Amino acid sequence: MSTKIIVYGFDRSPPVRAVLLTLNALNLEYEQISVDTQKGEQFAQDYLKKNPTHTIPVLEIDGQYIADSHAIIAFLASKYGKDDTLYPKDLYQRALVDQRLHYENGGIFHGVVKNHIRPFALCTLSRDAAEAAVKAIKEVYNVIEAFLIQNRYIAGEHLTIADLSFLSTVTVMDLVAPVNAENWPKLTDWLVKLKKLPYYEQANAKGLKEIEEALQTALEKYKK
Numbered sequence: 001m002s003t004k005i006i007v008y009g010f011d012r013s014p015p016v017r018a019v020l021l022t023l024n025a026l027n028l029e030y031e032q033i034s035v036d037t038q039k040g041e042q043f044a045q046d047y048l049k050k051n052p053t054h055t056i057p058v059l060e061i062d063g064q065y066i067a068d069s070h071a072i073i074a075f076l077a078s079k080y081g082k083d084d085t086l087y088p089k090d091l092y093q094r095a096l097v098d099q100r101l102h103y104e105n106g107g108i109f110h111g112v113v114k115n116h117i118r119p120f121a122l123c124t125l126s127r128d129a130a131e132a133a134v135k136a137i138k139e140v141y142n143v144i145e146a147f148l149i150q151n152r153y154i155a156g157e158h159l160t161i162a163d164l165s166f167l168s169t170v171t172v173m174d175l176v177a178p179v180n181a182e183n184w185p186k187l188t189d190w191l192v193k194l195k196k197l198p199y200y201e202q203a204n205a206k207g208l209k210e211i212e213e214a215l216q217t218a219l220e221k222y223k224k
């Protein structure tokens with residue numbers, strides 16, 4: 001019997017998109033079951049049994065559950081990678097990928113997207129808070145530029161799961177504070193390159209478009 005993979009969550013969520021990008025990079029088939037956190041569906045008793053931390057995504061595989069996008073993509077690449085490029089076996093190279101994933105979780109997703117961009121979308125922020133959001137994004141861009149000065153990709157000389165994780169959030173930050181070649185030349189090149197991945201449209205652009213629509217009013221308001 002072949003293994004069935006199910007992803008719980010909706011495409012607007014960057015961590016969900018990091019998982020979709022990885023599944024596509026690995027050429028895996030999966031089913032997606034919508035869990036809409038804006039409707040509070042992550043608090044349903046059935047879902048809490050799968051993931052008591054009530055976050056999306058959750059991966060179901062052969063009746064077992066894994067929560068947290070970083071844990072999920074490391075699992076998928078370890079289990080299904082044809083070689084170890086997406087998640088290296090070499091312990092130092094793997095530690096670099098892990099470091100980037102921890103930074104993505106703490107510094108980018110929680111530090112910027114959740115704390116600064118989500119309230120921004122509600123349009124209730126003061127102008128100072130909107131400026132703080134842009135400042136926080138630019139600080140992250142500076143860090144990523146430094147990573148990309150060290151290596152061609154986020155954690156080494158080739159694409160790893162760290163790139164896919166970063167892609168899911170950098171594309172959101174780019175809506176609020178566009179990446180530009182003058183300030184971040186390496187990041188600009190990286191973004192252009194990653195957007196050419198054959199599965200980018202399906203796995204990232206679709207959900208991003210929904211976020212863009214949700215942010216439109218805020219972007220207009222704070223531009224003035």
Ligand SMILES: N[C@@H](CCC(=O)N[C@@H](CS)C(=O)NCC(=O)O)C(=O)O
Nearest residue numbers: 013015037054055056057068069070
């Ligand atoms: N570190 C987690 C973060 C997941 C997360 O916070 N997802 C948000 C949606 S983008 C969520 O589920 N929020 C609902 C909640 O926390 O109740 C991961 O990478 O999967």
